[in-house]
Amino acid sequence: MARTAKTRKTPAKSQQQGGPSDDSDFALHSLQEAFEKAKVYDASEDEMMEFYRQMLLIRRFEERAGQLYGLGLIGGFCHLYIGQEAVAIGLQSALDNDKDSVITGYRDHGHMLAYGIDPKVIMAELTGRQAGISKGKGGSMHMFSTEHKFYGGHGIVGAQVALGGGLALAHKYNEDGGLCLAYFGDGAANQGQVYETFNMASLWKLPIVFVIENNQYAMGTSTARSSAETEFYRRGTAFRIPGMDVNGMDVLEVRAAAEVAFKHVREGNGPVLMELNTYRYRGHSMSDPAKYRTREEVQDVREHKDPIEGLKKVLVDKGKSEDDLKAIDKEIRKIVSEAADFSENSPEPEASELYTDVLVEEY
Numbered sequence: 001m002a003r004t005a006k007t008r009k010t011p012a013k014s015q016q017q018g019g020p021s022d023d024s025d026f027a028l029h030s031l032q033e034a035f036e037k038a039k040v041y042d043a044s045e046d047e048m049m050e051f052y053r054q055m056l057l058i059r060r061f062e063e064r065a066g067q068l069y070g071l072g073l074i075g076g077f078c079h080l081y082i083g084q085e086a087v088a089i090g091l092q093s094a095l096d097n098d099k100d101s102v103i104t105g106y107r108d109h110g111h112m113l114a115y116g117i118d119p120k121v122i123m124a125e126l127t128g129r130q131a132g133i134s135k136g137k138g139g140s141m142h143m144f145s146t147e148h149k150f151y152g153g154h155g156i157v158g159a160q161v162a163l164g165g166g167l168a169l170a171h172k173y174n175e176d177g178g179l180c181l182a183y184f185g186d187g188a189a190n191q192g193q194v195y196e197t198f199n200m201a202s203l204w205k206l207p208i209v210f211v212i213e214n215n216q217y218a219m220g221t222s223t224a225r226s227s228a229e230t231e232f233y234r235r236g237t238a239f240r241i242p243g244m245d246v247n248g249m250d251v252l253e254v255r256a257a258a259e260v261a262f263k264h265v266r267e268g269n270g271p272v273l274m275e276l277n278t279y280r281y282r283g284h285s286m287s288d289p290a291k292y293r294t295r296e297e298v299q300d301v302r303e304h305k306d307p308i309e310g311l312k313k314v315l316v317d318k319g320k321s322e323d324d325l326k327a328i329d330k331e332i333r334k335i336v337s338e339a340a341d342f343s344e345n346s347p348e349p350e351a352s353e354l355y356t357d358v359l360v361e362e363y
């Protein structure tokens with residue numbers, strides 16, 4: 001039988017006569033359009049200073065974690081978030097911490113710090129101490145704080161997306177008014193379970209914001225080498241999930257995008273997919289010699305797109321003095337040093353801790 005052309009439900013874009021209301025695909029583009037109209041979050045000076053402080057805390061914390069790893073004080077894997085700070089801070093500053101949940105992959109220290117969780121218990125987790133947020137048994141990749149509705153910290157690439165779908169289903173089922181922020185990488189975006197989750201989340205209009213942190217690489221593989229569609233914000237289109245294309249190196253832009261996306265989700269319209277374009281300065285993990293990219297590429301981003309330097313410039317233009325900013329830097333260095341000292345000097349878990357928090361089922 002000869003194939004007949006599918007009847008289009010909507011006229012091709014070029015044939016459209018009327019405005020957006022005539023276009024049944026408008027909903028898919030509307031969030032990006034709303035965001036494009038106001039791309040910079042109108043932050044107060046205090047908010048900007050707080051964003052600066054929080055991003056700097058992540059940067060200095062991660063640098064110190066890298067050093068402790070080098071000294072052999074951190075075992076196992078350790079994935080640093082340096083370069084991506086504006087993503088976690090811009091998004092999480094827009095959350096309702098009493099209601100909303102967050103889930104991410106193994107590159108999770110920044111997301112914990114963005115919650116305002118004590119850096120000491122995060123660093124102590126990295127060094128495997130009893131005082132760590134997962135009692136020293138989770139390490140870098142498996143941090144949790146159910147108190148903050150932070151559900152990990154996951155080592156299986158993409159698995160957190162399906163779990164995030166479950167968290168969103170719980171928000172809806174319990175009618176608690178919360179949404180789930182589910183972060184994953186550009187590499188994870190090629191996992192099958194991501195699309196199963198997209199389908200169900202859209203079908204059931206679950207309150208979830210899918211966040212692709214596109215840091216341009218999955219281990220040593222660039223997006224261009226691994227992905228047929230590198231415009232990741234389009235990946236939800238087949239499931240009628242609106243996409244947003246966001247500069248993840250600009251905290252004010254990230255926050256502006258979060259305002260639009262979260263409002264849409266909170267109003268019961270189902271999921272949104274945000275692509276946050278960002279960059280990791282360090283290797284994939286501490287054992288990555290990063291031979292798949294040039295030093296110049298990294299240097300170029302550091303010089304021209306750094307999220308902390310970018311916000312610093314905005315603050316200086318607004319009249320903040322170098323001394324004000326230096327005082328913050330000093331305060332952060334002190335906090336990080338104290339966290340490092342604490343993590344080195346606090347005791348390791350008792351051997352009996354091996355038997356706690358273990359799920360054993362009887363059959």
Ligand SMILES: Cc1ncc(C[n+]2csc(CCOP(=O)(O)OP(=O)(O)O)c2C)c(N)n1
Binds near residue numbers: 157184187217219
């Ligand atoms: C299911 C699964 N496959 C492979 C791996 C090995 N692995 C760990 S991280 C990673 C790359 C993921 O990259 P991306 O999603 O872009 O996140 P990023 O590390 O850049 O934050 C891979 C393949 C894994 N942990 N889980």
Ligand SMILES: [Mg+2]
Binds near residue numbers: 186
């Ligand atoms: Mg990546």
